[in-house]
Amino acid sequence: MSESSEGAQPPPAVNPLGHGPVLLLTGARLVDGRVVDVRISGDRIQAVGTVGSLGPMPALPGQPSVTTGARIDLSGYLLLPAPAEPHGHYDSAFCAAPGADRADGPADLVRRVTEAALTSLGYGATAQRTHVRIGDAHGLGRLEAVLMARQALRGLAEVQAVAMPRLLTGLAGADGRAQLREALKLGADAAGGCPDLDPDPVGYIQVLLAAAADADCPIDLHTNAADQAQLARLVGALAPHRPRVLLGPCTALPAGGSTVLATAGMRVVCLPQNGACTGLEDPPAGLRPSLVRELAHARVALTAGGGGLRDASNPVGRADPLDTARLLAAGGGLSPESAYDAVSTQARAALGLPAVRVDAGFPAELLAVRGDTLDGALAGGHSRLVVHCGRVVSRTSAVREFADTVTLALPRQHTQG
Numbered sequence: 001m002s003e004s005s006e007g008a009q010p011p012p013a014v015n016p017l018g019h020g021p022v023l024l025l026t027g028a029r030l031v032d033g034r035v036v037d038v039r040i041s042g043d044r045i046q047a048v049g050t051v052g053s054l055g056p057m058p059a060l061p062g063q064p065s066v067t068t069g070a071r072i073d074l075s076g077y078l079l080l081p082a083p084a085e086p087h088g089h090y091d092s093a094f095c096a097a098p099g100a101d102r103a104d105g106p107a108d109l110v111r112r113v114t115e116a117a118l119t120s121l122g123y124g125a126t127a128q129r130t131h132v133r134i135g136d137a138h139g140l141g142r143l144e145a146v147l148m149a150r151q152a153l154r155g156l157a158e159v160q161a162v163a164m165p166r167l168l169t170g171l172a173g174a175d176g177r178a179q180l181r182e183a184l185k186l187g188a189d190a191a192g193g194c195p196d197l198d199p200d201p202v203g204y205i206q207v208l209l210a211a212a213a214d215a216d217c218p219i220d221l222h223t224n225a226a227d228q229a230q231l232a233r234l235v236g237a238l239a240p241h242r243p244r245v246l247l248g249p250c251t252a253l254p255a256g257g258s259t260v261l262a263t264a265g266m267r268v269v270c271l272p273q274n275g276a277c278t279g280l281e282d283p284p285a286g287l288r289p290s291l292v293r294e295l296a297h298a299r300v301a302l303t304a305g306g307g308g309l310r311d312a313s314n315p316v317g318r319a320d321p322l323d324t325a326r327l328l329a330a331g332g333g334l335s336p337e338s339a340y341d342a343v344s345t346q347a348r349a350a351l352g353l354p355a356v357r358v359d360a361g362f363p364a365e366l367l368a369v370r371g372d373t374l375d376g377a378l379a380g381g382h383s384r385l386v387v388h389c390g391r392v393v394s395r396t397s398a399v400r401e402f403a404d405t406v407t408l409a410l411p412r413q414h415t416q417g
């Protein structure tokens with residue numbers, strides 16, 4: 001990976017330490033093998049120490065509840081910096097039949113967007129970004145629904161909306177230009193869309209740059225430019241805004257495209273569920289390896305997202321960052337550590353959010369997964385506990401049971417990872 005959280009300094013606290021409720025996570029295993037207690041105060045990690053070293057806390061009777069704080073026993077769990085979802089399409093989620101989402105009323109749309117965000121949150125993504133179509137027949141209705149869901153989800157998950165106009169140049173782009181400005185005024189977090197669909201892709205980017213500069217917001221673009229010169233033109237046009245640009249999914253990246261992206265310092269989000277990891281392990285001469293391998297090899301700043309969540313583009317899409325990381329490792333050739341870095345540290349950086357580490361002073365954005373290794377978590381960590389802003393916001397408990405007729409020496413009941 002081209003960037004690492006090593007050496008990252010804790011960002012300034014939003015809420016000063018010592019304020020807000022205190023939460024103690026005990027007996028959690030870290031990826032380096034240490035077993036620790038973690039004290040959280042307000043929205044920050046206050047201290048990380050050996051088990052029992054952070055002082056007594058009142059134990060809660062019975063199972064710790066999602067809504068109360070105090071002390072939670074995480075023995076048997078691996079504690080990770082929470083992942084993030086950098087690329088969703090929540091306005092079309094759960095609508096696999098083509099056009100099914102068009103029948104939605106505003107309330108249906110808010111409900112589906114909320115359900116998509118909660119699905120992703122249950123998997124551990126405490127920060128999420130979703131692309132929303134604006135203009136044409138959609139007007140700003142979809143964006144308004146996403147912004148309502150974003151508001152309703154405050155305190156559970158941080159959701160960002162990318163306004164996605166279709167055309168931005170010429171006479172045909174007049175509506176898109178006006179709607180984009182309105183969308184950013186309304187509260188869209190980023191300007192996006194797909195310049196490949198506009199007759200003048202560079203002109204599209206110039207309109208976007210001007211609007212993003214006025215609104216002081218980042219740019220998050222779709223491209224599948226399949227020609228190196230075309231990709232170089234797009235990347236060149238984006239240069240003035242570069243530190244705040246995210247580009248993806250680049251599925252049709254031309255040979256040499258990864259070098260263009262790396263040289264320009266572009267940050268790329270790929271979608272492993274949509275084929276970014278296919279490719280041969282040892283491609284014969286002339287055949288390019290998989291997108292992920294190529295981008296990683298060229299040291300492009302790489303993150304990865306879920307993309308379509310059970311929509312027409314991917315009826316079996318999931319919003320699980322651990323599954324995304326699993327695909328990066330299984331098909332993209334990344335180590336489990338690099339794969340998880342892509343969906344956590346790199347994903348948060350792509351969303352413009354401060355870094356997270358399980359260390360004092362860092363934001364309390366955490367994911368606990370049953371198991372003791374990162375490999376195991378990527379292979380199938382089902383039981384999870386999610387902390388956002390210092391609060392337990394979701395808990396999933398998976399239990400596997402075997403029938404009595406099993407004659408092998410298997411346990412009757414076994415808590416599954």
Ligand SMILES: [Zn+2]
Pocket residue numbers: 087088089131222307
């Ligand atoms: Zn997309």
